[in-house]
Amino acid sequence: MTDVLTQPRPIRLKGRSYLALTLTPELPFEDWLARLDDLASRSAGFFLRRPVVLDITGLDVDRAQLRTFVSQLGQRQVRIMGIEGASPALLGADLPPAMADGRPTSDFEPPAAAAESAKAEVAVAEPAVPELPKAVPSIIVTQPVRSGQSLVFLEGDVTVVGSVASGAEIVAGGSIHVYGTLRGRAMAGTMGNAAARIFCRKLEAELIAIDGYYKTAEDMGPEFRGKPVQIWLDGEAFKVEALA
Amino acid sequence: MGKVIVVTSGKGGVGKTTSSAALGAALAQGGDKVVVVDFDVGLRNLDLVMGAERRVVYDLVNVIQGEAKLTQALIRDKRVETLYLLPASQTRDKDNLTAEGVAAVIGALKANFDWVICDSPAGIERGATLAMRHADIAIVVTNPEVSSVRDSDRIIGLLDSKTLKAENGERMEKHLLLTRYDPLRAERGDMLKVDDVLEILSIPLLGIIPESMDVLRASNIGSPVTLADQGSAPALAYFDAIRRLKGEQIPVTVPGEKRGFFGKFFGRKAA
Numbered sequence: 184m185t186d187v188l189t190q191p192r193p194i195r196l197k198g199r200s201y202l203a204l205t206l207t208p209e210l211p212f213e214d215w216l217a218r219l220d221d222l223a224s225r226s227a228g229f230f231l232r233r234p235v236v237l238d239i240t241g242l243d244v245d246r247a248q249l250r251t252f253v254s255q256l257g258q259r260q261v262r263i264m265g266i267e268g269a270s271p272a273l274l275g276a277d278l279p280p281a282m283a284d285g286r287p288t289s290d291f292e293p294p295a296a297a298a299e300s301a302k303a304e305v306a307v308a309e310p311a312v313p314e315l316p317k318a319v320p321s322i323i324v325t326q327p328v329r330s331g332q333s334l335v336f337l338e339g340d341v342t343v344v345g346s347v348a349s350g351a352e353i354v355a356g357g358s359i360h361v362y363g364t365l366r367g368r369a370m371a372g373t374m375g376n377a378a379a380r381i382f383c384r385k386l387e388a389e390l391i392a393i394d395g396y397y398k399t400a401e402d403m404g405p406e407f408r409g410k411p412v413q414i415w416l417d418g419e420a421f422k423v424e425a426l427a
Numbered sequence: 428m429g430k431v432i433v434v435t436s437g438k439g440g441v442g443k444t445t446s447s448a449a450l451g452a453a454l455a456q457g458g459d460k461v462v463v464v465d466f467d468v469g470l471r472n473l474d475l476v477m478g479a480e481r482r483v484v485y486d487l488v489n490v491i492q493g494e495a496k497l498t499q500a501l502i503r504d505k506r507v508e509t510l511y512l513l514p515a516s517q518t519r520d521k522d523n524l525t526a527e528g529v530a531a532v533i534g535a536l537k538a539n540f541d542w543v544i545c546d547s548p549a550g551i552e553r554g555a556t557l558a559m560r561h562a563d564i565a566i567v568v569t570n571p572e573v574s575s576v577r578d579s580d581r582i583i584g585l586l587d588s589k590t591l592k593a594e595n596g597e598r599m600e601k602h603l604l605l606t607r608y609d610p611l612r613a614e615r616g617d618m619l620k621v622d623d624v625l626e627i628l629s630i631p632l633l634g635i636i637p638e639s640m641d642v643l644r645a646s647n648i649g650s651p652v653t654l655a656d657q658g659s660a661p662a663l664a665y666f667d668a669i670r671r672l673k674g675e676q677i678p679v680t681v682p683g684e685k686r687g688f689f690g691k692f693f694g695r696k697a698a
Contacts (some may be wrong), residue, residue, distance in 0.1 A: 331581040348579055348580045351580075
């Protein structure tokens with residue numbers, strides 16, 4: 184007789200990535216723990232509910248030392264989700280699992296001042312959404328940019344769903360996208376980003392600039408006027424291309 | 428509580444005062460209690476257009492400075508019972524308007540009238556920002572010419588940033604009133620077309636008032652055009668405008684456009 188499958192539904196396995204903090208302890212552990220305590224006293228609960236990986240690459244420790252160290256971290260509410268850079272002989276069922284192939288991201292700044300500890304606690308109280316790798320910021324403006332208004336966003340791209348009126352200006356650190364008529368001034372890549380571009384549905388601009396190079400309406404030539412275009416910088420020359 | 432309307436524009440001479448008087452008179456003829464407030468302190472024109480210049484004793488500045496009671500300064504129209512005027516001072520200047528004083532006057536008027544129409548001075552100076560500050564609805568008066576449209580665009584920006592509604596995170600209801608529209612000149616290309624103006628300003632169209640001698644004649648005899656000549660084209664356009672202001676959905680017809688033959692022009696909807 185064959186077994187009858189009463190549960191036809193499979194178990195679902197899904198991948199998920201988190202940003203984990205990596206602790207790189209130094210020998211001797213006692214001194215390092217003292218420094219950690221100092222940090223923790225300034226920002227209580229900083230490590231609570233955060234995924235933390237212990238990187239012990241190049242540390243000359245034995246299994247007993249490692250186990251004591253992990254439990255000492257546990258007493259400080261620092262729960263290690265995995266150990267990186269440990270030889271298989273060091274690890275066992277009583278220790279966090281090995282982790283590999285972690286990719287580094289930018290340094291994480293612990294909240295330094297005591298005044299900020301309250302803020303840190305608030306941050307900890309939030310659901311455990313780990314800090315994602317920082318996306319290039321951009322802003323979206325859903326209203327028309329009116330004459331006399333100046334929209335400055337030096338961190339990244341500006342998208343305008345609407346028109347930019349004559350006499351208005353947009354200054355962006357990144358590219359500028361206008362899903363309407365661009366009649367005013369558009370200055371892209373102002374923080375020295377020569378790769379920034381200007382896109383618009385209808386070009387009627389008074390002035391365009393990328394990375395400090397600029398062109399006024401009069402030097403732009405009539406062939407792209409009123410058309411959907413993209414503008415970018417090739418060396419010191421502006422390139423304009425009609426968008427389909 | 429009444430609604431506060433500010434009639435504003437960036438450029439002068441576009442027809443704010445004429446429109447304030449005409450809209451006020453049109454609303455009052457429908458039975459609503461209306462007060463038209465002249466905020467153009469230092470110039471004072473609304474009383475002329477409404478034919479009340481010889482009856483001005485106290486004005487807005489007197490009320491704000493506590494020299495007169497509001498009821499003393501309000502002038503009731505002789506033709507329409509429910510129409511009132513609060514005139515501006517010609518001898519003082521705009522610096523006499525205080526933010527608290529204006530707030531108090533507008534608050535008192537709101538409690539007693541269905542509509543408070545504020546005739547704003549042109550430009551973006553103190554007088555204009557005070558006039559728009561307490562408004563619920565803004566009517567932006569524009570002529571079909573580039574300088575007027577540009578300045579109106581600037582004013583709409585201010586309406587979205589410098590008013591109480593904006594500061595409370597609400598959106599001010601804004602309408603475009605296109606005045607002094609001349610179909611012949613628009614056809615010849617001497618004037619901006621309606622679609623161009625709407626495309627640039629992107630706010631709903633309240634009405635198009637045709638350029639007409641009737642408006643000038645009415646002003647000169649001291650009567651709003653909606654009172655003096657109710658059957659004239661501009662008067663009809665103002666009457667339509669107040670119906671739209673009250674929420675009716677009626678199509679805007681562009682003066683001079685051939686109707687019927689070109690179906691797409693027929694029944695243009697307010698954008």
